[in-house]
Amino acid sequence: MSENQQEICPVCQVKIVDGDKVLFSSGHPGTRAKLWARVCQYVQKQGCINQEPDVVGTVKPEDYYNPDIS
Numbered sequence: 001m002s003e004n005q006q007e008i009c010p011v012c013q014v015k016i017v018d019g020d021k022v023l024f025s026s027g028h029p030g031t032r033a034k035l036w037a038r039v040c041q042y043v044q045k046q047g048c049i050n051q052e053p054d055v056v057g058t059v060k061p062e063d064y065y066n067p068d069i070s
Contacts, residue, residue, distance in 0.1 A: 011048045012039055020057070030063075032056045037063040 007016045014035060015023040022035045036056045040048055050056060 007049055009047075009049045011043060011045045014039070016049070033059045034063040038065050 004017045005019065008014070009016070014025075016032065016035075017023060020032050022030045022032060024030060024035075032050055033056055035050055037059050040050045040056075
């Protein structure tokens with residue numbers, strides 16, 4: 001069995017496993033699209049590994065932060 005590929009963003013320290021599974025510091029795992037919608041689009045720091053649209057993928061409305069959703 002091969003080990004999971006893991007990247008750690010040098011800017012926010014988020015772990016990305018197997019290319020698209022994002023392990024946030026709290027809450028459920030998400031996708032690169034969710035990470036971009038909630039963090040990366042605002043940070044804009046050199047070194048962020050989640051800025052390329054082809055890698056981020058399609059961002060859906062539910063990827064953005066919405067405090068009204070339980």
